[in-house]
Structures are given as C-alpha cells and as structure tokens.
Amino acid sequence: MQTPASRREFLAASSVALLGVVAQGDPIIDIHQHLGYSGRSDEAFLKHQRVLGATTTILLPAGRPANTASTNFGTANGLQAQALGNDACHRFAMTHGAAFRFGANDVPDLDGAAEEIERYVKRGAVVIAEQKFGVDCDAPAMQRIYELAQALGVPVLMHWQFKTYNHGFERFYRMLEKYPRVTFLGHAQTWWANIDKNHSDQAVLYPKGPVTPGGLTDRYLSEYPNMYGDLSAGSGLNALTRDEAFTRDFLTRHQDKLVFGSDCSDVDGVGPNCQGAQTIAAIRRLAASRGIERKLLYGNANRIFRL
Numbered sequence: 001m002q003t004p005a006s007r008r009e010f011l012a013a014s015s016v017a018l019l020g021v022v023a024q025g026d027p028i029i030d031i032h033q034h035l036g037y038s039g040r041s042d043e044a045f046l047k048h049q050r051v052l053g054a055t056t057t058i059l060l061p062a063g064r065p066a067n068t069a070s071t072n073f074g075t076a077n078g079l080q081a082q083a084l085g086n087d088a089c090h091r092f093a094m095t096h097g098a099a100f101r102f103g104a105n106d107v108p109d110l111d112g113a114a115e116e117i118e119r120y121v122k123r124g125a126v127v128i129a130e131q132k133f134g135v136d137c138d139a140p141a142m143q144r145i146y147e148l149a150q151a152l153g154v155p156v157l158m159h160w161q162f163k164t165y166n167h168g169f170e171r172f173y174r175m176l177e178k179y180p181r182v183t184f185l186g187h188a189q190t191w192w193a194n195i196d197k198n199h200s201d202q203a204v205l206y207p208k209g210p211v212t213p214g215g216l217t218d219r220y221l222s223e224y225p226n227m228y229g230d231l232s233a234g235s236g237l238n239a240l241t242r243d244e245a246f247t248r249d250f251l252t253r254h255q256d257k258l259v260f261g262s263d264c265s266d267v268d269g270v271g272p273n274c275q276g277a278q279t280i281a282a283i284r285r286l287a288a289s290r291g292i293e294r295k296l297l298y299g300n301a302n303r304i305f306r307l
C-alpha cells in the first residue's frame, strides 16, 4: 500500500518528469494513435499528446464500416475501438498543423478499397494503416494492398492477433519475399508474443517471463530488411518489460527497425493509466545508448514515414 509520503513523492516525481519532457524538448514521433478512440474527445486527445510529449502524431484511421467476413461481421468496424475513418483523420491533420499526420485505410476486400486508399495517400497519408481485419495475410485482397503500397511508396502497418486479425503469421515471410520494396510494420499481440523462440501456444496473447531470442518476430526483423516493428499498445509494452535483459539486447540488435507508438485511449498522457508514457519510460530505461533511444523515439519513424 502506498503511504501518503510516497504518494507525494510520486506526484512530485511525475511533475518533474513532465517538466523534464517539456524543458528537454526532445522531439518524439508517436506513430500509432486514433481519433474518437473509445469515445475520447478531440480536446482530451490533444491534451493527451501534449502531456505525453509527442511532437508529431500519426492518426491511423479505421476502414469503412461493413458487415463482412473480413470485418469479423462488423467487429472490426472502427478498429474495434470506435476509431474514426479516413476523412476525420485527414481533416484533423489539415486543421492542426504539422504536428499531426494521417494514414489511409480500408477493409481490403471491399469494392473500391484500393481507390479509397489511393485517394487519401494522394492527399498526404504517410502509411496504409491500421490493417486490422479478419483476412489471410496472403489473401488476394491483402496482396492488392501490398501492391498498392509498393506503387504509392508508403508502408503498411498490420495488427497481428491469432485467430482474429491477419491470419498466417508463420507464412508471412512469403509476402516479405514477394514484396521486398514494401516496408511492413508489425504490431499487436501475435507480433510481440513471437519475439520468444519458445512461444508455443499461440492462444496466449500476453506471455510473461524470460524470452529466448530467435522467435519468429525476432527472425523476421533480422532476416528481412523490409520488416519493422511498432512498439505501441499493451502488447508492445509487455514485450519490452517481460525480460529486461533480453530487451536491452533486442533494442540494440533492431535499433534501426523499431518505432515508438502509444495506441492508448486514456485521457491522462502520463502515469499508470497511460501505456504510451510507460512505453516511453521503458525505451529510455532499456535503450543501451542515447543514440538508440533517439532512433526509437524519433529517427526511425522520421525516416520510415518520410516525415
């Protein structure tokens, strides 16, 4: 239990940390946020990003709502989080200056999906995301997304979640080989659980404890120059914190391949309710050098998304 004294110390430390971020002025790119996230208002979102210290934020839209097998019969609408779509993200970015950029998205097998995505990339979208649909990762509709990414010169960010979103993680290397000029970013539970070579039960989405290097995710990052990792969400934070000795080495080995994102829907932007703030703290604690920290919080995203 926390005593009043330690609570005061905690609050004092939080204020210092907060002032530190502002005074330090190190730019941070948050590559993974959503508008309307779990009903959060734009005002609360703006404050969240300011308190978090994000100097640039990429807004990832949902696809158009649809009742199809590919949306798990509507479950994936709003990215299962009330996230708003292309038009809202584009408008918000246009009216809030250079601090906000946006992605383009759609349900891959809807009629006109390619045209919808292309329209928003031509308006300035920097990524096709967030691809979070109940489809095979090598389905013809997904391969049209990869071809589009290649033609338009933007990365694709995919939410990997066993038996729910983007099926076939174990054979994704075929897509990495077939589309070598496309930059792919991996995100979510199945992506992060598979840093561990001994991760055998794919139904376990947030595995804890020691990590043995050489899991499928570790290998994809090592062996494929076009595969990158998005550190956002509870899954990213869990992966960073479950075995800190592993993490130091992992961040060093993949220092040019990993990017910070928050993907949290809280209104605080700091403290125990904010996953993004904890992820930034974990990166600062576990990066083996200041140079690696800056790559993960800023440099890699700046390069990958051509910001």
Ligand SMILES: [Zn+2]
Residues within 6 Å of the ligand: 130, 132, 159, 187, 188, 233
């Ligand atoms: Zn996601």
Ligand SMILES: [Zn+2]
Residues within 6 Å of the ligand: 048, 262, 264, 265, 266, 267, 268, 269, 270, 273, 274, 275, 276, 277
């Ligand atoms: Zn947060």
